[in-house]
Amino acid sequence: MSVTTLPSRGMALRQPGWIARLLDYKPFLIVMCLAPAIGLLTVFLTYPLGLGVWLAFTDTTIGQRGIFIGLENFQYLLKDPLWWNAVFYSVFYTGVATIGKFALGFWLALLLNNHFPLKSLLRAIVLLPWIVPTVLSALAFWWIYDPQFSIISYLLVDVLHIRSTNIDFLGTPWPARFSLIAANIWRGIPFVAISLLAGLQTISPSLYEAAMLDGASAWQRFRYITFPMMMPILAIVMTFSIIFTFTDFQLVYAITRGGPVNSTHLLATLAFQRGIAGGELGEGAAIAVSMIPFLVFATLFSYFGLARRKWQQGEAND
Amino acid sequence: MAWDSRARRVMMIYLPLACFVLILLFPFYWMAITSFKPNAELLNYKEHNPFWISSPTLAHIKHLLFNTAYPTWLKTTMFVAIGSTFLSLFASTLAAYAIERLRFRGSPYVGLGIYLAYLVPPSILFIPLATVIVQFGLFDSPMALILVYPTFLVPFCTWLLIGYFKSIPYELEECALVDGATRLQILRRITLPLAVPGLISAGIFSFTLSWNEFIYALAFIQSGANKTVPVAILTELVTGDVYQWGALMAGSLLGSLPVALFYSLFVDYYVSSLTGAVKE
Numbered sequence: 001m002s003v004t005t006l007p008s009r010g011m012a013l014r015q016p017g018w019i020a021r022l023l024d025y026k027p028f029l030i031v032m033c034l035a036p037a038i039g040l041l042t043v044f045l046t047y048p049l050g051l052g053v054w055l056a057f058t059d060t061t062i063g064q065r066g067i068f069i070g071l072e073n074f075q076y077l078l079k080d081p082l083w084w085n086a087v088f089y090s091v092f093y094t095g096v097a098t099i100g101k102f103a104l105g106f107w108l109a110l111l112l113n114n115h116f117p118l119k120s121l122l123r124a125i126v127l128l129p130w131i132v133p134t135v136l137s138a139l140a141f142w143w144i145y146d147p148q149f150s151i152i153s154y155l156l157v158d159v160l161h162i163r164s165t166n167i168d169f170l171g172t173p174w175p176a177r178f179s180l181i182a183a184n185i186w187r188g189i190p191f192v193a194i195s196l197l198a199g200l201q202t203i204s205p206s207l208y209e210a211a212m213l214d215g216a217s218a219w220q221r222f223r224y225i226t227f228p229m230m231m232p233i234l235a236i237v238m239t240f241s242i243i244f245t246f247t248d249f250q251l252v253y254a255i256t257r258g259g260p261v262n263s264t265h266l267l268a269t270l271a272f273q274r275g276i277a278g279g280e281l282g283e284g285a286a287i288a289v290s291m292i293p294f295l296v297f298a299t300l301f302s303y304f305g306l307a308r309r310k311w312q313q314g315e316a317n318d
Numbered sequence: 319m320a321w322d323s324r325a326r327r328v329m330m331i332y333l334p335l336a337c338f339v340l341i342l343l344f345p346f347y348w349m350a351i352t353s354f355k356p357n358a359e360l361l362n363y364k365e366h367n368p369f370w371i372s373s374p375t376l377a378h379i380k381h382l383l384f385n386t387a388y389p390t391w392l393k394t395t396m397f398v399a400i401g402s403t404f405l406s407l408f409a410s411t412l413a414a415y416a417i418e419r420l421r422f423r424g425s426p427y428v429g430l431g432i433y434l435a436y437l438v439p440p441s442i443l444f445i446p447l448a449t450v451i452v453q454f455g456l457f458d459s460p461m462a463l464i465l466v467y468p469t470f471l472v473p474f475c476t477w478l479l480i481g482y483f484k485s486i487p488y489e490l491e492e493c494a495l496v497d498g499a500t501r502l503q504i505l506r507r508i509t510l511p512l513a514v515p516g517l518i519s520a521g522i523f524s525f526t527l528s529w530n531e532f533i534y535a536l537a538f539i540q541s542g543a544n545k546t547v548p549v550a551i552l553t554e555l556v557t558g559d560v561y562q563w564g565a566l567m568a569g570s571l572l573g574s575l576p577v578a579l580f581y582s583l584f585v586d587y588y589v590s591s592l593t594g595a596v597k598e
Contacts, residue, residue: 024500026420033416034428036409037472041435044447045469049438052446060449104338111335122339124582129342131581133530135548136570140345143352143563151348154363189342240437247439250532254552268441268533275445276537285445292442299437 055285062279073286083287086265090291093181093266094246094298100185101241102234105192110226112193113200123194130190138254141183145169145255173263176256180264184251192237199233200226235306242298247291267291346574352567353378360564378564379572388569390543391550395529396576398460398546402467403524407517410472414479415505419491429480436473443469444537451538458540466538467528474527475520482516483509522584529577547573 023029056073060066077083112123129137144151146169153166169179203226211221249268252258258265258273265273267287275284352360354374359366366372382388416422417429447466448457456462486509494504510517535546542554551569555562 020500020502023502026422026501029501030416030420030422033412033420037413037432037476038428040405040409040465040468040472041432044450044466045435045438045443048443048446048450051449052442055446055449107334108338111331111338114331116331122335125339126342127581128346128578131526131577132346132574133532133548133577135530135532135552136573137345137349139551139566139570140349143567144345144348146563149361149363149563151368154368158363186342186345189338243437243439247441249441250548253532253536271441271445272533272537276448281445281449288442288445291439295439 052285053289055282056289057286058282060282060285062281066282069282073283074290076283077286077290082262082265082270083290085262086267086270086287087290087294089177089264090246090266090294092177093184093248094242097181097184097188097245098238098242100181101188101192101245102238104185105189106196106230108189108193109196109200110222112197123197127190127194129187130194134187134250135254137187138183138251141179141186142170142255145179147171170256171260173260176260176264180252180255183255184245184248187251188241188245192241195237196230196233199230203229231306235303238302238306239299242302243295246294246298267294349567349571349574352563353571355564357564378562378568381562382565382568382572386555386565387542387550388547388572391545391547392572392576394460394544395546395573398463398467398535399525399528401460401464402471402528403521405464406468406471406475406524407521409468410475410479410520411510411513411517413472414476414483415509417476418480418483419488419509420501429476432473432476434473436470436477440470440531440533444533447534448537457538458544460539460544462538463528463531463535463546466534467524467531471524471527474523478520478523479513479516482513486512518584522581525580526577 023032055066057068057070058066059069059072108126112119112126116122143149147166150166150169152169153163156163157166167175170176207225207229208221211225216224246266247268248266249272252264252266252269253272256264258269267290271284271287271291274280274287278284351369351371354376355371356373356375356377359372413432417425417432451457451462451466454462456465490508490512491504494508495501499507529546530548531546532548535549536553539545539549542550545554547569551566551573555566555569
């Protein structure tokens with residue numbers, strides 16, 4: 001393969017230099033193309049992930065190299081009521097928020113799948129809570145949940161006269177827990193709705209026509225066509241949603257910082273408090289690492305739990 | 319049929335939709351209205367209707383722009399978001415091209431590996447990453463964020479762009495190859511121009527995600543001037559027990575606007591690429 005037989009069209013094609021020829025050598029080109037992405041991910045993702053696991057077995061603090069202490073961090077965590085509390089709230093937060101997001105998001109997706117004027121404008125509006133930085137909308141929720149000037153309390157007390165006192169949204173444990181979950185659901189609905197809407201649009205209308213001819217009711221059509229057809233997408237979107245809800249940080253940090261009396265700490269906020277703010281890097285890393293088993297379990301559960309249905313119905317696996 | 323179908327449609331579709339829109343938009347309305355309310359109205363629901371402003375004021379925004387470092391924070395955030403977006407687009411375009419077009423043994427696995435990186439949440443990584451950043455001497459520098467954000471931007475963009483490259487007919491590249499073009503020429507002159515819509519949507523995703531990012535910016539940046547908007551508002555504007563709700567909400571509103579504007583310009587790309595990504 002010589003480079004001298006260039007097309008003689010009179011076009012001034014320059015003899016490619018050695019760099020150009022090297023770049024045309026496929027294995028070299030592949031390595032060059034992958035290098036930036038793989039390099040970045042290795043240095044700032046894979047290596048820290050390994051380092052995090054290592055740190056979890058050391059007593060490192062900020063400014064001081066730690067030594068290997070085996071499972072001591074984890075033994076300490078198992079005796080720490082705050083860690084158990086964070087585990088409980090992380091699971092509770094993820095469970096309730098996921099159910100809320102998917103129920104409401106699926107409903108919204110079904111609504112948006114109808115034909116009506118200004119459809120694309122509405123879709124754009126609906127996505128807003130997901131676009132706007134979480135912390136900034138969290139601040140708006142903080143203000144909405146203000147003990148004295150909450151607009152919700154105002155509505156309930158002064159307009160509707162349902163209650164006689166303001167709700168202390170963030171000052172007492174259970175209301176604070178639910179307030180955060182409500183904010184998380186609010187933020188999660190758009191993503192779920194738009195993703196499921198995409199799934200709804202891939203379902204062939206002929207299926208519905210056939211069912212209509214057979215006299216299926218709207219509920220039957222949903223139950224036997226829409227729902228099973230949506231399973232694969234539900235599995236993927238729910239896996240994503242569970243991972244990111246379980247490891248959520250910003251919303252809780254912005255609104256309650258884990259309070260009142262540590263009742264709303266998620267594992268991520270507890271890890272931050274101990275690891276960065278408290279300087280106990282080893283212990284913080286151990287808390288972060290303790291999220292991994294939950295994540296693996298939740299992923300397997302949501303992914304295989306939902307995806308299994310697919311082959312039960314005899315669809316091809318892809 | 320008991321209901322006339324029009325009434326039924328209103329009850330089953332328009333009414334719930336209206337409720338959704340109302341609830342999804344209310345916090346923004348509340349944010350906006352608080353930003354322009356004078357303090358007297360802000361804290362007095364008895365004499366003023368809280369849902370409206372009787373005498374709007376720009377005082378909060380003025381305070382934010384002239385008495386705080388808000389403009390600096392905006393600049394830093396913009397710098398970080400643009401920097402990490404370009405870095406991620408560069409890395410993921412090349413990676414996606416290699417995986418989808420240069421085809422080598424194991425290329426699907428490399429693609430899967432990069433994609434799996436997206437599932438590693440930042441809350442697990444920020445503690446060890448903080449020590450890495452300190453080792454590199456990048457602590458408290460916006461450069462640290464530009465280098466770290468691609469860890470969650472590259473997997474997504476690569477995934478998106480692989481899908482895009484797939485949609486470009488391979489024959490076009492083969493023709494160019496037969497005509498004697500080098501592979502880099504093919505990438506630059508043929509594949510990339512055709513992939514522009516994909517690059518735009520990957521760019522929008524990256525920009526909004528970097529603008530949103532919080533935990534890394536909170537953990538790696540210490541000095542006030544280098545903070546990004548979300549972190550700075552929470553750590554610098556929230557002082558003591560008396561919250562300046564007007565200024566806080568004005569800050570949130572101004573911090574949301576660039577993303578909202580940027581996004582509204584390209585909303586069609588955004589929605590279609592999101593739906594496209596899900597369909598994959």
